[in-house]
Every structure is written in structure tokens, then in C-alpha cells.
Amino acid sequence: MKKSSNVRVWQSVVLMVSLSSVSVCFSAEKTVDVYRVHAAAENKGIGEKIGTITFKESKNGLLVSPHLKGLPAGDHGFHIHENPSCDSAEKDGKWVAAQAAGGHLDPQHTTHHEGPQGKGHLGDLPKLVVDKKGETPHTVTAPRLTLANIEGHSIIIHEHGDNYSDQPEALGGGGARIACGVIAK
Numbered sequence: 001m002k003k004s005s006n007v008r009v010w011q012s013v014v015l016m017v018s019l020s021s022v023s024v025c026f027s028a029e030k031t032v033d034v035y036r037v038h039a040a041a042e043n044k045g046i047g048e049k050i051g052t053i054t055f056k057e058s059k060n061g062l063l064v065s066p067h068l069k070g071l072p073a074g075d076h077g078f079h080i081h082e083n084p085s086c087d088s089a090e091k092d093g094k095w096v097a098a099q100a101a102g103g104h105l106d107p108q109h110t111t112h113h114e115g116p117q118g119k120g121h122l123g124d125l126p127k128l129v130v131d132k133k134g135e136t137p138h139t140v141t142a143p144r145l146t147l148a149n150i151e152g153h154s155i156i157i158h159e160h161g162d163n164y165s166d167q168p169e170a171l172g173g174g175g176a177r178i179a180c181g182v183i184a185k
Helices: 003-026
Strands: 029-037 046-058 061-068 074-076 078-081 089-091 094-096 128-130 140-142 153-158 177-183
Touching: 029 153, 046 177
Parallel strands: none
Antiparallel strands: 029 046, 029 177, 046 061, 061 140, 074 128, 078 153, 089 094, 153 177
């Protein structure tokens, strides 16, 4: 084999390895276990596993695919929270489910809840829709998020829907935290 042929072969190998590395970057994903949470000191307030949520990078933002069962039908607030914990904690003398997760992820300190398209909390996700069977058949897109943004935090599902505003109730009116998963680094 000639020297120029060897160079072409090696160039082809380098190109194929480079292309496979690029495709790995674009298909990066992470799957998180999700648990019921309750306001109790025992067992840290973490109940049974109700499924998983898969996060996957895309050109339009982070794809969030919930595979959950046993949730109440309807819309639910759905957010990335600042701390990697689902433990209950005391707040104002009462135990609160998943309180150790902290508030909505807000690295820019906007202090505003404006939804996934807004300029407020980075952790604001599109609402989670649960069907009559208690399942979550819809993938949503979080256009402002990447895997790097969410690693080392938690994901919370709230009892009620989310109006993507701080009015008439703070944080979109989502209410109590009913499920949680820790997003490991």
C-alpha cells in the first residue's frame, strides 16, 4: 500500500471517530427515578417509586419524557428545583414534602415565575399533563435548558396546575409537592 493510501485510510478513521463522537454529544440523555413525597420526618418523607423521567438534549432544548403512573389526573406544576434532595424538611414549624429541594432553579436570581418561555426561573418547565389513567403520555420541551443546567438539582411535581405567573398565587399556584426525583451529576 502506498503512503498516500495509508494517510487516506487514517483520515477516514479519524473522520468516522469524530462523527460518532458528535452524534454521542447530540444524543446525551439522563433518566431519573421519581418518588411520591409526603410531609413526614420518618423515611425522610420519600415514598414509593412511581416511574422515571428521561431528559434528552435536542436542538430545540431539553426534551423531558415522563414515564409515571398513579398521579392524579389533570395538569401539574413541573419544575427543576435548586437542591439535589427530595427529603422533607421543616418550614415554619411544619414538615413539608420535598422542602429540602429548595426553590425553583433561578441562577440569575430573577425571583419571577414566568414559565418555560419566559425570562424568569430557569427551572420553569411546561406543565405536566396526567391522563385519566394516572399516566403521563406527553414529552415536553424546555427550550432554555440543557443537561448541564439540571444536573445536581431535583425535579418536582406539584399538586395543582401552573399558570406561569406569580399572580394570583406565587409560583403559578402549583401548591404542594407530590413527587420528586434527584438529578445526579
